[in-house]
Amino acid sequence: MLEPKKKYGELAPSERILLGAGPSGVDPRVLRVMSTPLLGHLDPEFIEIMDDTGDLLRYVFQTENTMTLPMSGTGSAGMDTVLSNLLEPGDKAIVAFCGVFGERMIDIAQRTGAEVKVVSGDWGRIIEAEQIEAAFKEMPDAKLLAFVHAETSTGIMQPVDDIVRIAHEHGALVAMDCVTSLGGAPVWLDKWGIDAAYSGTQKCISCPPGLSPISMNARAQKALNSRKTAVPSWYLDLTMIERYWGKERFYHHTAPISMAYALREALRIIAEEGLEARWARHEKNAQAFTAGCKAMGLEPFAQEGYRLPSLITLKVPANVDDAAARKHLLQKFNIEISGGLGPVKGQIWRVGLMGSNSTSKNVFLALTALASALNAQGFKASASAALEAATAVYDA
Amino acid sequence: MLEPKKKYGELAPSERILLGAGPSGVDPRVLRVMSTPLLGHLDPEFIEIMDDTGDLLRYVFQTENTMTLPMSGTGSAGMDTVLSNLLEPGDKAIVAFCGVFGERMIDIAQRTGAEVKVVSGDWGRIIEAEQIEAAFKEMPDAKLLAFVHAETSTGIMQPVDDIVRIAHEHGALVAMDCVTSLGGAPVWLDKWGIDAAYSGTQKCISCPPGLSPISMNARAQKALNSRKTAVPSWYLDLTMIERYWGKERFYHHTAPISMAYALREALRIIAEEGLEARWARHEKNAQAFTAGCKAMGLEPFAQEGYRLPSLITLKVPANVDDAAARKHLLQKFNIEISGGLGPVKGQIWRVGLMGSNSTSKNVFLALTALASALNAQGFKASASAALEAATAVYDA
Numbered sequence: 184m185l186e187p188k189k190k191y192g193e194l195a196p197s198e199r200i201l202l203g204a205g206p207s208g209v210d211p212r213v214l215r216v217m218s219t220p221l222l223g224h225l226d227p228e229f230i231e232i233m234d235d236t237g238d239l240l241r242y243v244f245q246t247e248n249t250m251t252l253p254m255s256g257t258g259s260a261g262m263d264t265v266l267s268n269l270l271e272p273g274d275k276a277i278v279a280f281c282g283v284f285g286e287r288m289i290d291i292a293q294r295t296g297a298e299v300k301v302v303s304g305d306w307g308r309i310i311e312a313e314q315i316e317a318a319f320k321e322m323p324d325a326k327l328l329a330f331v332h333a334e335t336s337t338g339i340m341q342p343v344d345d346i347v348r349i350a351h352e353h354g355a356l357v358a359m360d361c362v363t364s365l366g367g368a369p370v371w372l373d374k375w376g377i378d379a380a381y382s383g384t385q386k387c388i389s390c391p392p393g394l395s396p397i398s399m400n401a402r403a404q405k406a407l408n409s410r411k412t413a414v415p416s417w418y419l420d421l422t423m424i425e426r427y428w429g430k431e432r433f434y435h436h437t438a439p440i441s442m443a444y445a446l447r448e449a450l451r452i453i454a455e456e457g458l459e460a461r462w463a464r465h466e467k468n469a470q471a472f473t474a475g476c477k478a479m480g481l482e483p484f485a486q487e488g489y490r491l492p493s494l495i496t497l498k499v500p501a502n503v504d505d506a507a508a509r510k511h512l513l514q515k516f517n518i519e520i521s522g523g524l525g526p527v528k529g530q531i532w533r534v535g536l537m538g539s540n541s542t543s544k545n546v547f548l549a550l551t552a553l554a555s556a557l558n559a560q561g562f563k564a565s566a567s568a569a570l571e572a573a574t575a576v577y578d579a
Numbered sequence: 580m581l582e583p584k585k586k587y588g589e590l591a592p593s594e595r596i597l598l599g600a601g602p603s604g605v606d607p608r609v610l611r612v613m614s615t616p617l618l619g620h621l622d623p624e625f626i627e628i629m630d631d632t633g634d635l636l637r638y639v640f641q642t643e644n645t646m647t648l649p650m651s652g653t654g655s656a657g658m659d660t661v662l663s664n665l666l667e668p669g670d671k672a673i674v675a676f677c678g679v680f681g682e683r684m685i686d687i688a689q690r691t692g693a694e695v696k697v698v699s700g701d702w703g704r705i706i707e708a709e710q711i712e713a714a715f716k717e718m719p720d721a722k723l724l725a726f727v728h729a730e731t732s733t734g735i736m737q738p739v740d741d742i743v744r745i746a747h748e749h750g751a752l753v754a755m756d757c758v759t760s761l762g763g764a765p766v767w768l769d770k771w772g773i774d775a776a777y778s779g780t781q782k783c784i785s786c787p788p789g790l791s792p793i794s795m796n797a798r799a800q801k802a803l804n805s806r807k808t809a810v811p812s813w814y815l816d817l818t819m820i821e822r823y824w825g826k827e828r829f830y831h832h833t834a835p836i837s838m839a840y841a842l843r844e845a846l847r848i849i850a851e852e853g854l855e856a857r858w859a860r861h862e863k864n865a866q867a868f869t870a871g872c873k874a875m876g877l878e879p880f881a882q883e884g885y886r887l888p889s890l891i892t893l894k895v896p897a898n899v900d901d902a903a904a905r906k907h908l909l910q911k912f913n914i915e916i917s918g919g920l921g922p923v924k925g926q927i928w929r930v931g932l933m934g935s936n937s938t939s940k941n942v943f944l945a946l947t948a949l950a951s952a953l954n955a956q957g958f959k960a961s962a963s964a965a966l967e968a969a970t971a972v973y974d975a
Contacts, residue, residue: 184641184854184855185637185638185641185642185643185769186638187634187635187638187850188634188638189634191631191634191635191843191846191847191850194612194615194628194840194843194844196615196616196618196622196624196625196628197618197624198616199616199617199618199619199622201617201619203619205833206617206619206620206833206836208616208617209616209617214613214614214615214616214837215614216590217610217613217614217837218610218611218613218614219590219592219610220592220594220595220604220605220610221595221597221602221604221605221787222592222593222595223595223597223599223602223915224602224788226592226595226909226915228592228593229592232590232592235587238583238584238585238587239583239587241581242581242582242583242584245580245581246581247581255652255653255656255789256651256652256656256814256832257651257832257833257834257835258832258833259813259814259831259832259833260651260652260814260832262813262814263812263813263814267811267812287813290813291813294809294810294811294812294813295811373581383833385833391617391835391836391837391838392620392833392834392835392836393651393789393835393837393838413690414690415663415690415691415811415812416659416663416690416811416812416814416815417655417658417659417683417686417687417690418652418655418656418658418659418812418815419812419814434920435655436653436654436655436656437601437602437653437654437655437779437781437788438653438788439653439787439788439789439838440602440787440788441610441613441787441789441837441838441841442787442789442835442837442838444590445837447587447590448590450587451587454583454587458580459580513622519619519622524830
């Protein structure tokens, strides 16, 4: 008999303030419902919870799509689901790429066996509509255009209208990653004409990671149902999953009950606040934080005019050590922010003000802590100037 | 603006006693830790939680396999992971099938592009070693033998030794489904020579559904690393996931933090009780329940000598309506038991006594409730005879 290696102590993590790229902090109401004893996944009462969740997701996505449900995996499971359900060998796809999550889309699209055309942009900048236009000239029979609305690795919010129009003019479907925007910035699935979208629960929805809300319209569903081959992953096969979430209630896999409780509660909180009020709150706090950062000498990384309100990216100043500064924040303030990924590793910080964490309190706290971390490394940052600039935004 | 359809009320589900095929009831300690505020998925404290969880999973699987981790999905995600990581086009596999979960394995194995040979058995009976021997005669170059240790759809516990020996004599890897046995019945990964296994958290581990513990030995890892093609699902690609769980801590996807808290706590509870004591408890309660059922005139469905201690299957008596009886249990007693799937739909009941739900209290309660449901339909079942027979098992 192999015995346990040691005595494992009680779970007692430090109380972090999660101001990184996600997961974000979670409302106590959401944490609390997860302690609710379980229902079975086919219990009539659980079916009602599924129905409520579908309704509330349609509200948050601003869609009437019947196929709107949370996949039983984290945000990346949603990306995998949407692309691997809509693409198969023989298909062609255009993927816009200017950050880690666009890069991941390319990887996933290629695994489906589809021919993939990549439209590359600079990290920290948007993809221009002309680039999409040019890609469709070279690949006019692309079945799908995939792009990232909110690029978590750069802090960019991609304009949608033109690229959707171009894709539709060429008869292509449009798939959108809104992991870091859903619930924190305007997302209008139906108004924008997005055919398929996916998100995560752990960003602006302020629910723990573990589910990935997705939505597909009738056009995307038609493409799904016209596949010639089976979806490669049984677990992510929407043709089967829709039979559990639809009227049929056909057993596919055991739904993550406690996470479903959490998501429903998080969505209820969003409905109580109202989407537009929530978007405005995110916008205001992002402006205040950015003003404060500028006042202490920090420079935004993401292209002006296209900055996410949920995730603010900043350039790490010359002569400041990224890792040391983040360690300072974690150890002295219990604040987590994120560093850069890939080509901007060590060069940018990513500060999330997402969902219930997007508050003036956190803005002031993050500014104070950042000033402290900078000063500790000899970069003279004035906390009072930062707080004053932020206050001015709130007072305006 | 699309508005929410209605006011969604506070979550207040009925207090069910989950004695079905899963999810099972969860220890209050496990429910409680899920309310713990989140750590980030790369936080040093979360890394420690991952390390603890890996250690404790190795204990529960009775293995020293380095690659032992919870996949971020439910039990079926584990099945999909193991098969789609070990098989690719050009490979050959033998899959043993005598229930829904064996059937699912066939579906998944076929999606990988591998040639699949099916060994069929009767529902409610084991697969005989001779059948496996015969299959390897016809497909001597099979790369993998996949079988279900604990068939949740029939209540059968498959003997392991002979079929593993046969597979290894032919140089094949062995993949085992132990979703319904892990933590409730003897599972000896290393002693049995199992090369890859997967399970779920929502059965005998008594943790909510949402994670799928898997384990692979060096032989299986070697096969994984010798693939010619990419794993079709990015989300389930172990070549990437092992880099997050391994020393490298390379970011793959955001781990489901709250579920990781829950799993660690559920595993701690198992370590405190001790695996062998836990197996004995499941065995004793299953015997008592089965004795009680027989005493009131119910007949076990699964083959004698090969019955799971965690899931007891019973034949629905002639002239008794399956659905009406289960409705009676749910409405009068708040008890969930499961009906049959596929060819035994309407013909069997599946009663789970799993993890923290495997107690003498639940045995007595389930017997009383079953007697009530049967009597309501005119089937004369003596609750007192049942309770007496169960008591005799405990007193022996």
